[in-house]
Amino acid sequence: MSKLIKKTALVGGGVIGGGWAARLVLNGVDVKVFDPSDTAERTLKEMLANAELAYSKLTMAPLVKQGNIEFVDSIEKAVKNVQFIQESVPENPDFKRSIINEIAQFAPESALICSSTSGIKPTSLQTKMRHPERFMVGHPFNPVYLLPLVEICGGEKTSDAAKQSAAEFYRNIGMKPLILRKEIDAFIADRLQEAVWREGLWLIRDDVATTEELDDAIRYGFGLRWAQMGLFETYRVAGGEAGMRHFISQFGPTLSWPWTKLTDVPELNEELIEKIVTQSDAQSGMHSIRELERIRDDNLVAIMQGLKLHDWGAGALLKEYEERLYEKAHSGIVASDPDFSEPLRLHDSQVRPDWLDYNGHMTESRYLQVFGDTTDAFLNFIGMDENYRKQGFSVYTVETHIRHVCEVAGGEPLSVKSQLLGFDEKRFRIVHEMFHPPTGDVLATAEHMLLHVNTNKGKACPFGKILYEKLAEIWNEHQNLDIPDYAGKGFQELNKN
Amino acid sequence: MSKLIKKTALVGGGVIGGGWAARLVLNGVDVKVFDPSDTAERTLKEMLANAELAYSKLTMAPLVKQGNIEFVDSIEKAVKNVQFIQESVPENPDFKRSIINEIAQFAPESALICSSTSGIKPTSLQTKMRHPERFMVGHPFNPVYLLPLVEICGGEKTSDAAKQSAAEFYRNIGMKPLILRKEIDAFIADRLQEAVWREGLWLIRDDVATTEELDDAIRYGFGLRWAQMGLFETYRVAGGEAGMRHFISQFGPTLSWPWTKLTDVPELNEELIEKIVTQSDAQSGMHSIRELERIRDDNLVAIMQGLKLHDWGAGALLKEYEERLYEKAHSGIVASDPDFSEPLRLHDSQVRPDWLDYNGHMTESRYLQVFGDTTDAFLNFIGMDENYRKQGFSVYTVETHIRHVCEVAGGEPLSVKSQLLGFDEKRFRIVHEMFHPPTGDVLATAEHMLLHVNTNKGKACPFGKILYEKLAEIWNEHQNLDIPDYAGKGFQELNKN
Numbered sequence: 001m002s003k004l005i006k007k008t009a010l011v012g013g014g015v016i017g018g019g020w021a022a023r024l025v026l027n028g029v030d031v032k033v034f035d036p037s038d039t040a041e042r043t044l045k046e047m048l049a050n051a052e053l054a055y056s057k058l059t060m061a062p063l064v065k066q067g068n069i070e071f072v073d074s075i076e077k078a079v080k081n082v083q084f085i086q087e088s089v090p091e092n093p094d095f096k097r098s099i100i101n102e103i104a105q106f107a108p109e110s111a112l113i114c115s116s117t118s119g120i121k122p123t124s125l126q127t128k129m130r131h132p133e134r135f136m137v138g139h140p141f142n143p144v145y146l147l148p149l150v151e152i153c154g155g156e157k158t159s160d161a162a163k164q165s166a167a168e169f170y171r172n173i174g175m176k177p178l179i180l181r182k183e184i185d186a187f188i189a190d191r192l193q194e195a196v197w198r199e200g201l202w203l204i205r206d207d208v209a210t211t212e213e214l215d216d217a218i219r220y221g222f223g224l225r226w227a228q229m230g231l232f233e234t235y236r237v238a239g240g241e242a243g244m245r246h247f248i249s250q251f252g253p254t255l256s257w258p259w260t261k262l263t264d265v266p267e268l269n270e271e272l273i274e275k276i277v278t279q280s281d282a283q284s285g286m287h288s289i290r291e292l293e294r295i296r297d298d299n300l301v302a303i304m305q306g307l308k309l310h311d312w313g314a315g316a317l318l319k320e321y322e323e324r325l326y327e328k329a330h331s332g333i334v335a336s337d338p339d340f341s342e343p344l345r346l347h348d349s350q351v352r353p354d355w356l357d358y359n360g361h362m363t364e365s366r367y368l369q370v371f372g373d374t375t376d377a378f379l380n381f382i383g384m385d386e387n388y389r390k391q392g393f394s395v396y397t398v399e400t401h402i403r404h405v406c407e408v409a410g411g412e413p414l415s416v417k418s419q420l421l422g423f424d425e426k427r428f429r430i431v432h433e434m435f436h437p438p439t440g441d442v443l444a445t446a447e448h449m450l451l452h453v454n455t456n457k458g459k460a461c462p463f464g465k466i467l468y469e470k471l472a473e474i475w476n477e478h479q480n481l482d483i484p485d486y487a488g489k490g491f492q493e494l495n496k497n
Numbered sequence: 498m499s500k501l502i503k504k505t506a507l508v509g510g511g512v513i514g515g516g517w518a519a520r521l522v523l524n525g526v527d528v529k530v531f532d533p534s535d536t537a538e539r540t541l542k543e544m545l546a547n548a549e550l551a552y553s554k555l556t557m558a559p560l561v562k563q564g565n566i567e568f569v570d571s572i573e574k575a576v577k578n579v580q581f582i583q584e585s586v587p588e589n590p591d592f593k594r595s596i597i598n599e600i601a602q603f604a605p606e607s608a609l610i611c612s613s614t615s616g617i618k619p620t621s622l623q624t625k626m627r628h629p630e631r632f633m634v635g636h637p638f639n640p641v642y643l644l645p646l647v648e649i650c651g652g653e654k655t656s657d658a659a660k661q662s663a664a665e666f667y668r669n670i671g672m673k674p675l676i677l678r679k680e681i682d683a684f685i686a687d688r689l690q691e692a693v694w695r696e697g698l699w700l701i702r703d704d705v706a707t708t709e710e711l712d713d714a715i716r717y718g719f720g721l722r723w724a725q726m727g728l729f730e731t732y733r734v735a736g737g738e739a740g741m742r743h744f745i746s747q748f749g750p751t752l753s754w755p756w757t758k759l760t761d762v763p764e765l766n767e768e769l770i771e772k773i774v775t776q777s778d779a780q781s782g783m784h785s786i787r788e789l790e791r792i793r794d795d796n797l798v799a800i801m802q803g804l805k806l807h808d809w810g811a812g813a814l815l816k817e818y819e820e821r822l823y824e825k826a827h828s829g830i831v832a833s834d835p836d837f838s839e840p841l842r843l844h845d846s847q848v849r850p851d852w853l854d855y856n857g858h859m860t861e862s863r864y865l866q867v868f869g870d871t872t873d874a875f876l877n878f879i880g881m882d883e884n885y886r887k888q889g890f891s892v893y894t895v896e897t898h899i900r901h902v903c904e905v906a907g908g909e910p911l912s913v914k915s916q917l918l919g920f921d922e923k924r925f926r927i928v929h930e931m932f933h934p935p936t937g938d939v940l941a942t943a944e945h946m947l948l949h950v951n952t953n954k955g956k957a958c959p960f961g962k963i964l965y966e967k968l969a970e971i972w973n974e975h976q977n978l979d980i981p982d983y984a985g986k987g988f989q990e991l992n993k994n
Contacts, residue, residue: 015737043737091747141718142735149718176717182705189714191700193728195692200728203688208679215727217686219810220673221638221646223727226720228796230712231690231697232773233781237789238639240512240540244777248770250588273745276729280741284730292734298807299725306799312792313716315799364869364894369862396904397861402897407955458904 005112005169006030006067009078011103012088013040015047016116019144020086021069022051026145027173028064033071034078041071046290051145054297056411057352058146058304059318061325075099079107084169086138088116097125104129112166114138114152119186122155132157138166139187140175143293146300148176148317151187174321176314192231204279205272212283227303228313338381340477343417343433346377351412361407367434368402371446374416374432382470392456393464398427399449403486406436406443413437420478421487423471425462426452431487447487502609502666503527503564506575508600509585510537512544513613516641517583518566519548523642524670525561530568531575538568543787548642551794553908554849555643555801556815558822572596576604581666583635585613594622601626609663611635611649616683619652629654635663636684637672640790643797645673645814648684671818673811689728701776702769709780724800725810835878837974840914840930843874848909858904864931865899868943871913871929879967889953890961895924896946900983903933903940910934917975918984920968922959923949928984944984 006029010017013035021044024031033044048069055063072078079085085107089099096117103113113135115125126132136154141147150170154163167177180187186194203209209217225234232244239247284292307315338344347370355366379395408414415437421429431447454461463471503526507514510532518541521528530541545566552560569575576582582604586596593614600610610632612622623629633651638644647667651660664674677684683691700706706714722731729741736744781789804812835841844867852863876892905911912934918926928944951958960968 015735141722147718147721149714151714176713178710178713178717180705181710182703184703184705188700188706188711189718191696192693192711192715193719195696196689196728197732199688199692203685206679206681208677208681209685211729213675213678214685214689215729216673216675217646217648218689218723218727219725220675220814221644221686222690223720223723223725224644224797224800224811225638225793226715227724227800228716228720229793230715230720231693232708232712232777233789234793235694236777236781237786237793238512240786244774245770248773273742276745277741280729280733284733289734289737292730295807295809296722296726296731296734299804299809300721302803302806302812303721303724303800306803307796309799310792310795312796314721317717361893364872364897365862365866368865368899372861375861396858396901398901400861400897400899400901402865402899404893404895404897407893 005083005172007082008032008084008086009034009082009103009107010086010088011035011075011078011099012090012116013037013044014088015142016140016144017086017088018044018047019051019142020088020116020140022048022145023173023175025067025069026051026055026063028067029173030067031069032078032082033069034073034075035071044069047145050290050293050297051143053294054143054146054301056350057298057301059322059325061322062348063325075102076106079103079111081108083108083111084166085111085113086116087113091118091120093120093124096120097128100125100135101129104131104135110134112136112162112169114166116140118190121183121185122153122158123183124155126155126157133159134162136163136166137187138170138177139190141189143297143300146297146304148174148314149178149189150175151178151180151189153180153183153187155183174317176317201272201276204276210283211276211279215283228307340474341480343419343478343481344378344381344474345415345417346381347374347416348437349373349414349416351408351410351414356410360409362410364404367404367444368400368446370414370416370434371400371402371432371444371448372397374418375430375448375450378418378430382474383466388464388466389455392454393452393461394455395450395452397448398451401447401486403445404443405445406441408436408443414443419481419484420471420474421447421483422479423475425468426460428471429488431484433484445484445486502580502669504579505529505581505583506531506579506604507583507585508532508572508575508596509587509613510534510541511585512639513637513641514583514585515541515544516548516639517585517613517637519545519642520670520672522564522566523548523552523560525564526670527564528566529575529579530566531570531572532568541566544640544642547787547790547794548640550791551640551643551798553847554795554798556819556822558819559845560822572599573603576600576608578605580605580608581663582608582610583613584610588615588617590617590621593617594625597622597632598626601628601632607631609633609659609666611663613637615687618680618682619650619655620680621652623652623654630656631659633660633663634684635667635674636687638686640794640797643794643801645671645811646675646686647672648675648677648686650677650680650684652680671814673814698769698773701773707780708773708776712780725804837971838977840916840975840978841875841878841971842912842914843878844871844913845934846870846911846913848905848907848911853907857906859907861901864901864941865897865943867911867913867931868897868899868929868941868945869894871915872927872945872947875915875927879971880963885961885963886952889951890949890958891952892947892949894945895948898944900942901940902942903938905933905940911940916978916981917968917971918944918980919976920972922965923957925968926985928981930981942981942983 008024008029009032010020011034013033021031021033085103087100089096109131115137117137122137126135129135136152136158139151141149152163152166163179167179170177200214235247236244304314304318307313308318311319349370351362355362357363415435417433419431421431429449433445434443436443451460452463505521505526506529507517508531510530518528518530582600584597586593606628612634614634619634623632626632633649633655636648638646649660649663660676664676667674697711732744733741801811801815804810805815808816846867848859852859854860912932914930916928918928926946930942931940933940948957949960
């Protein structure tokens with residue numbers, strides 16, 4: 001089985017299949033899509049646009065080149081010659097079985113086949129297929145392009161090797177695979193969701209709460225906790241210093257109290273459905289589904305970025321994902337032969353919607369953030385990496401002069417060129433020019449004086465050999481460039497300039 | 498019943514009572530605490546320290562002066578002369594009843610009495626108390642100082658007026674009260690949590706998943722969704738364009754499939770408890786409870802700040818809360834007579850932990866953020882408010898010169914003084930000096946050239962009368978101040994300077 005899966009097929013292109021398509025192409029994987037519905041192609045392209053917008057906010061790391069997306073008119077055309085197939089057709093056991101059998105008939109023997117089913121056991125789906133050992137459930141969560149969880153559940157005939165390969169592939173496209181220890185109906189997450197769903201239906205039926213009140217009870221309370229620690233770690237903390245055992249001894253007895261509707265499921269008759277639909281319209285009807293999707297995506301992105309700050313849960317996963325993207329991009333820069341006969345272009349970015357101020361323009365401090373990121377890229381380029389810093393050295397900014405030249409709107413791309421203006425034993429002066437690649441317009445400039453320091457002593461000290469020699473190599477050519485007329489005003493002169 | 502509740506009592510000072518204490522004093526409310534335990538005072542003070550740290554990250558808005566906290570040695574001393582009492586003693590119906598009766602005996606007739614019980618019906622708690630009409634459940638969620646939800650559930654004898662007064666008080670201290678339509682065991686949120694808890698126990702007992710796998714299934718998947726939209730709005734979106742009815746028709750039938758353990762509760766015997774404790778230790782045992790609390794708080798703060806960006810759910814509530822704090826602080830500034838004989842001090846802040854770079858110092862761009870906030874405060878001060886901007890005018894920064902003078906560590910307070918350096922019909926030049934109030938050390942300076950613009954035309958235009966006259970009034974005195982020797986280098990001269 002090939003380790004690097006680059007060619008995939010999707011059978012079923014609705015909300016789930018479309019979400020898979022977006023995650024795959026945004027991670028550089030080619031997909032062929034088969035869905036007989038007239039609206040599938042339009043819906044899928046709208047989802048991809050939403051996903052692109054979400055990723056532009058999710059990470060500033062340079063995304064890989066998008067994979068291709070191709071719509072085909074049969075399962076055979078979709079699955080021939082691909083390495084991985086994800087099935088996402090409606091939740092009907094017989095229909096799913098027939099589709100999976102057809103996929104298995106035309107797919108290469110070595111191709112992995114995963115079903116997006118929310119709860120049907122894989123053993124019951126793989127009974128009659130060709131090469132059932134490479135089939136399993138890979139159950140994702142909507143929106144598939146943002147939520148990391150994918151539950152992997154094998155059936156009786158599934159091989160361990162196939163599960164490991166699928167897990168590795170899912171990990172490569174930024175997901176968190178959870179391989180189940182046992183095969184059960186509805187797997188893990190949906191059993192928990194189903195329990196809440198059922199309890200929620202009772203509360204609506206009995207007029208205890210509306211859909212909006214139920215949602216508020218979740219999102220202003222335990223929903224915030226569960227986004228980061230789940231249930232058991234949350235309760236461990238709630239137990240206080242006495243911990244988990246104390247918590248259980250305190251709340252264990254309530255299991256036998258009348259705190260849930262245990263013994264029955266509510267009848268989902270027309271009356272109850274009508275009640276839910278009416279309440280849901282009152283709660284969310286002012287937003288179209290597309291609007292709600294964008295709101296949800298913005299919120300999910302913000303939550304994951306927040307968790308990234310603390311290197312925790314879905315945020316820690318995002319951080320790892322970004323590190324891989326930066327590594328790829330950086331290996332690209334290092335591989336190419338740098339040209340010092342003109343300013344260096346080391347940093348690209350994009351104006352994120354949450355960078356805008358009340359005028360709809362990029363907030364002041366974000367300019368300095370982009371310039372700061374460019375300085376970091378320059379420092380990295382001349383050899384100041386994590387290891388160098390670990391030895392107790394760093395570079396501090398002493399002085400900054402920013403000129404705002406042109407406004408820029410949300411979503412626009414940015415790029416920065418950097419010119420060395422001089423250096424001595426422990427300082428260098430650099431000017432960054434931020435421009436808008438499509439038009440070439442200069443947006444802002446920033447001149448910085450930077451100082452090399454010993455962070456343990458908190459004092460300036462000479463550059464190490466590696467940094468000094470790299471600066472000299474760049475300066476050897478940059479000293480021949482024209483000095484911008486706005487540069488140097490108010491800055492101390494450097495010996496070598 | 499007094500509208501402005503400033504004097505309260507807490508009976509029970511454990512994890513929940515301590516959380517109430519922190520929320521109340523951080524919102525300027527005085528509390529008297531009764532808890533017979535030896536460790537209550539220490540634990541409560543540790544929680545307050547955690548809460549102070551969390552609030553310093555939660556909002557940059559100026560917090561109100563903290564309320565007082567006083568420990569007393571009887572219920573009588575705690576509840577006499579207060580307007581509001583919150584009971585948070587262990588979850589034992591008889592014990593709770595006796596405590597509530599004692600509270601009601603000594604509290605003023607008009608004082609509201611709320612119980613933090615997680616599930617006991619208020620009717621069963623109010624049977625024998627004095628003035629039962631002012632008693633209800635006010636069920637909060639741990640950590641009480643951060644999570645906004647509080648469920649208000651009245652009993653048969655509770656008055657509507659009392660429920661409304663309690664809701665208003667809870668709202669004033671930043672919470673989201675949810676008044677229940679009907680009295681039921683376990684209210685709303687705990688019925689949902691109990692359902693998941695029970696299902697989770699089955700999965701552990703049957704060795705389908707460990708506590709960590711269950712938590713991962715939540716926090717990498719639906720937990721992220723529930724933090725912002727809850728269950729029903731999430732499913733509405735999942736239904737796609739066909740909406741809620743389509744979703745139900747698709748997943749409704751699964752209610753009768755074997756997707757949950759419906760008919761029984763797992764026996765919580767020693768074997769199952771031991772399994773949970775062992776798994777939880779393996780999952781989280783490397784962190785102390787205090788560490789886990791701080792991790793949880795940092796994550797919750799980050800999630801709420803993220804949601805604030807999009808004005809949604811708990812984030813929208815935080816935004817409203819901050820607006821009230823700013824209003825209070827702003828009315829303070831306007832009320833005092835401004836002194837123009839020295840630089841204006843219009844902005845205070847604090848170095849937030851997430852502002853730190855890999856050196857443990859405040860990141861470059863955060864300096865400009867603080868200076869930008871100071872410029873906003875100055876613009877607000879001279880009359881450029883929301884209304885002024887709505888007329889299509891704004892002020893853009895043209896040029897910025899920052900000098901970094903001194904490092905500053907996380908958690909330290911910052912303050913900024915601002916001196917007008919000159920102005921003409923459509924521009925002004927200002928210098929901000931950021932200093933560390935405890936030592937007076939200057940940390941950084943920023944000089945800005947600002948331009949008044951017509952945002953509809955995208956062109957510079959003269960200041961309106963209000964702004965121009967206010968600038969003239971300040972300049973009348975600021976022109977007599979010494980001009981800093983670093984100022985003006987590289988900047989265009991202004992007519993009036």
